[in-house]
Amino acid sequence: MAFLIDSYQSYALAGPSELDPVFRKTFVLVQKAHFRTANIARLEAAIRVYAALSGLNPLREDILKKLTPILLHPFPRVRSSAAEYLYMMTSLETVKYENWSASPKELKGKVDGLRDKLVTAN
Template sequence: MSRIEAAVKVYAALLRQESVRKDVMKKMMSMLLHPYPKIRSTTAECLFMETKDNLLRKGDWLLPPKQLKDTVDSLRRHCDLS
């Protein structure tokens, strides 16, 4: 799991590069539905730190992925990624 967490942090840093930002956002949005709660919460935290989007703070990332699907879909629409 530590490798995945490290990858999330690398993706978060890549969000600063405009040329890959949209692709990285799509990847990170998909990681908000990862099977492991720790990965979901780390991803949400990293996304929030880079985007300051308060919608990320409203989600309970410890819930099962099926219950988070609507939240993630809303985030995708909000970020024009749908």
């Protein structure tokens, strides 16, 4: 799914599209698909779809708000994956050089600071 969304973006025009409601619905369905799951593959797939959807300006802010809390997920692999895609979307050095294998308690303050940066940037 992430590949298809990425492919669409390369052909899309900069203006509003009639497919925007479809992508909004996709965003909601992806949220429901990984809600309260411990399935790492499902979580990583959701992160990849979020990354692809982040290229669409109407959804970008919602995507960043959704990915930032995933940086505090209990599984380090999920945190690292979310950080990797957040870095590709934002190019923030804070995301690149942080040790995402540390415990969520240690990362909480840094994630809150990152969330503030992302809110002011958008």
